[in-house]
Amino acid sequence: MRDSKALYINLSKGIFSEREIPKEVRDRFIGGRGLGAFLFKENMEDEPIVIATGPLNATPFPMTGRVSLSGRSPLSGTIFDSNAGGSFGTFLKRTGYDALVIKGRSSEPIYLYISDKEVRLEKASELWGLDTLSTTIKLKEFHGNKVSVISIGPAGERGVRFANVMEDGRRAFGRGGAGALFGERGVKAIVVSGEGKTEAFDREKVSNAIYEINKLINTHPLTSQLLPNLGTAGMMRVINSFETLGTKNFQKRSFSRADKIGGEELKRRFLKRKRGCLNCPISCERVCELEGREITGPEFETLWALGANLMIDDLPFIIALNEKANLLGVDTISLGSVLAFAMELKEKGIEDFGVSFGEKRGIMELVEDIALRRGKGSTLSLGVKEASSMVGGEEFALHVKGLEIPAYDPRGAFGMGLGYATSNRGACHLRGGFSVSFEIYGVPRRVNRLSFTGKGAHVAKAQDAGAVADSLIICRFALLSTSLHHWARALSAITGEDWTASDLEKAGERIFNLERLINQRYGFSSKDDTLPERFRREIPLDEMLKEYYEYREWSEDGIPKRDKIAELFGDDLRWP
Ligand code: SF4
Structure with missing residues (x-):
């Protein structure tokens, strides 16, 4: 043991x-x-x-x-x-x-x-x-x-x-x-x-499981071609073509100059080499060269946040801005969102933070002010939810539970909307279930992206599978070409225990429910499972939520039912 x-x-x-x-x-x-x-x-x-x-x-x-x-x-x-x-x-x-x-x-x-x-x-x-x-x-x-x-x-x-x-x-x-x-x-x-390592219980089974997993990774088009060749930036073209790329603080759903900030252009002009996490055959990380400096990234989400969402198509500027954000230590998705929010405030004549859509002027300085909490940057350093309560613009402060919306416009993939609304950490494409995987890429099989029927179950299952991946821990991209069956075999081979895919699915459901119960203790409820008004007008969220709660065996108020809690945790879910 x-x-x-x-x-x-x-x-x-x-x-x-x-x-x-x-x-x-x-x-x-x-x-x-x-x-x-x-x-x-x-x-x-x-x-x-x-x-x-x-x-x-x-x-x-x-x-x-x-x-x-x-x-x-x-x-x-x-x-x-x-x-x-x-x-x-x-x-x-x-x-x-x-x-x-x-x-x-x-x-x-x-x-x-x-x-x-x-x-x-x-x-x-x-x-x-x-x-x-x-x-x-x-x-x-x-x-x-x-x-x-x-x-x-x-x-x-x-x-x-x-x-x-x-x-x-x-x-x-x-x-x-x-x-x-x-x-x-x-x-x-x-x-x-440290020098230690994880001992394998059964080396032969480990070798077999690795062989099987690598074979799938090395033959699936997403994990053997798109990600190794273009990194996550390679997603820009497809997401934009499906009108699912939030643009101009989501006033638009696609960016006419997206190709100028996509993976192909990044590779052609700036890629110096690829790099990966330990033991990764994909190596999706990009190392770019700009003015003699080696800079890691940018990833797809950053290219979107600091590019399309601000209506900026200047790739070297985005690379330099990404470098600055990483050095100062700020999340580029939320950073791009607060900048876009500030630009819309100016556009609507509410407040002037010195930045405008499509213009680079003032951005570098404002980012530094945000990171150092200086002057007007101090307000934006609180995130769009808090900032909008101070200066106005709540209707276009785009977040769920305070976490800013990432790149994928949920009006182009309804499951993303349900995922953002129910993710336990707020608007997150990954914790929300990354439904573009099945809604746009057809992995593991295609689901109508503009229908709400069946989305409750699809999204809940994907969220639970994501919780398993984040707990094993494997990279989320591994699930593009492999399934929980393969990882159950991997876990069994390492531990000597008998794991099945359904054991893992049940654990994923348990983890997601535990997070939900913790949030409930902090006062969150179904009223927080929502979307900004900009999206709600066009997305049948209530219908999807009803189906989602039913599938999860939660009450109409979004609370896990007593029987569900007993099934997942036994009778002793003790709280400190
Ligand atoms: S493990 Fe995932 S994030 Fe890391 S290099 Fe591989 S594909 Fe990229």
Whole structure:
């Protein structure tokens, strides 16, 4: 049987302790996002930050190098999780810890050093104020290159509500404001280093499962061609052609100059090389060259947020803006949304933040003001929901539960609307079920994107499968060419336990329901399962929600019924 332990860190007292993670917990919540939700709930009075690996981290399985971070979002007030690729998850697993539970606040800036031999809290006064890449470089100079670093930038230090946490200066825990959580607790960075590995229970079965998974990844057009060749930016053309690309703060549904900011153009003009998370045959990450500098990204969502949504088609400008956002440590999706919101405020004569649709002038300066919470940038640093309550424009402050809407216009794919409305962390394309997969790409099979019939079940199943992926943890793109059957076999081969796809589906449903119940404790209900008025007029949300609640066996008020809770959790869902 696998052993598993969590490291509890009390920042206020500067002390650490270890606790076993019981097998029953891992059976029910798997790891990653599921384990994060469980440990958050168990320690809810402290609202901890939980960083969790999954059972497939540090194994030879492809696309398993990610790591999950959970907490209470400063942007939405919900529980949220965010996961990042790169190598931090693998290194953390090698320390021997499956999870970090971080409580309390440090009275001075610190960073955590965690290895398989020791745990230390180190002073970080000299790092405070540095951008994310400089922080990473300094820590690697000091600790050597056999470490992985996650850190915040100036935005997280100042509590920008959509501040991110960057991993090795290149991948992001983007959505929900993880950087602000680090900043308010005085945590500048975490450094991990370890030599351990996850032992396979049955090596032959592991080899067979890897062979099968790689064969599917290497033959499916999305994972063998589109993503390796063009990265996520390759999605721009298709999403735009289906009139599903939010443009001009979603006043339009497609961008006439989208080709100028798409994957083909990025590859032709700026791609220096491809890169990937540990153990990934796809390597979707782009490394671009601009004015002699190597810059990671931009991803599709960033090209949309800082391009189409602002009506800007200047690719070098977007690359430089993405670089600035990552160095300062802000989520580019929310950043693009607050900029678009500011532009519409000006267009409608309500408030002038010095930026206009289609114009680059003033944007770089405003982004810096947002990240440093200076002048008018301070208002926008609160996100569109809070900013609109201060300056007006609520009707075009586009968010759900406080989290800004990502690229996909739900009027072009109704399932995305239902997903945004019901995602447990607010408007998120991934936590919402990523229904463009079946509504636009036809994966695993095509579903009418402009019909509401059947969307309740489709979206709920996709959300639960996503919760499984985020808990194992595997990259979401793995599910484009493989199914939970393959990952159940992988998990069985590693653990020696007997996992089936339906076991995983049930665990995914349990995790999603636990998050829902936590949000209910924070006062969220069906009234929050909604969409901005700009979309509601054209989307049959009420019909989809009715079907969705029925499928999930929730009440008409969107509350999991007693029988459903008993089925998923037994009789002892204890709250602290
Ligand atoms: S597809 Fe991209 S994000 Fe996913 S594991 Fe591979 S490199 Fe990382």
